Amino acid sequence: MVLAGTGMAVALAGIVSCSAAGKYVWVDAYRDTSGELKASYAIAPGDLLQIRVFNADHLSTRARVREDGKVSMPLLNDIPAAGLTPIALANDLKVRLANFVKTPSVTVSVEETRPSSVYVTGEVAKPGVYPVDSARGVLEALVNAGGLTVNAREDRIFVLRTGSQTTRIRFTYPALTRLEGRASTFRLRSGDIVVVE
Numbered sequence: 001m002v003l004a005g006t007g008m009a010v011a012l013a014g015i016v017s018c019s020a021a022g023k024y025v026w027v028d029a030y031r032d033t034s035g036e037l038k039a040s041y042a043i044a045p046g047d048l049l050q051i052r053v054f055n056a057d058h059l060s061t062r063a064r065v066r067e068d069g070k071v072s073m074p075l076l077n078d079i080p081a082a083g084l085t086p087i088a089l090a091n092d093l094k095v096r097l098a099n100f101v102k103t104p105s106v107t108v109s110v111e112e113t114r115p116s117s118v119y120v121t122g123e124v125a126k127p128g129v130y131p132v133d134s135a136r137g138v139l140e141a142l143v144n145a146g147g148l149t150v151n152a153r154e155d156r157i158f159v160l161r162t163g164s165q166t167t168r169i170r171f172t173y174p175a176l177t178r179l180e181g182r183a184s185t186f187r188l189r190s191g192d193i194v195v196v197e
Helices: 002-019 086-097 138-144 173-177
Strands: 048-053 061-064 070-073 077-080 106-112 117-122 128-131 157-161 167-171 193-196
Touching (some): 048 086, 086 106, 117 138
Antiparallel strands (some): 070 077, 117 128, 157 167
8 A cells, every 4th residue: 555655656646756857947938048149259169260360471370260169279279169259269269378478469350150059859840050140030040950750749839949047938839830929039159959759
């Protein structure tokens, strides 16, 4: 009898945890506090940078930002770059190069950016990485991923958006297909992850 009661408690806890969607905000209540468009471009992994140190060509380089967010430079080795603006990185490099060059003058320009992409995972036919230009909205991303599987819960579609913190934005499939509320106008941005439970 005690075993049966314990088993029932475990089963009930499992049902409750499966039915809980975790912390999220409905798309109609979501407010983007980080700003959809930033005033300055932030360097990201995969970007190709041109770093010029005037009157010190041996220190100038072209470098691709690695997945760890760093670039390699002569004398300085690995320097954090991801998340900084080109101007902020140039200022950081001026300080670092002051030990090697008298009053260094540094410019950083982004020659090539990493292609913008979103990730689609969970209960979709073809999980994967998709370019943002072909998946501007959540419905387009789901279509690119082959649509929902038979096990998908139509009321459990989430966009995970990172910024100062990760936000889970919740959608329903009917709202997306009927163009209801803010679900129809919500725009994905590079790095978003679409999860279908």
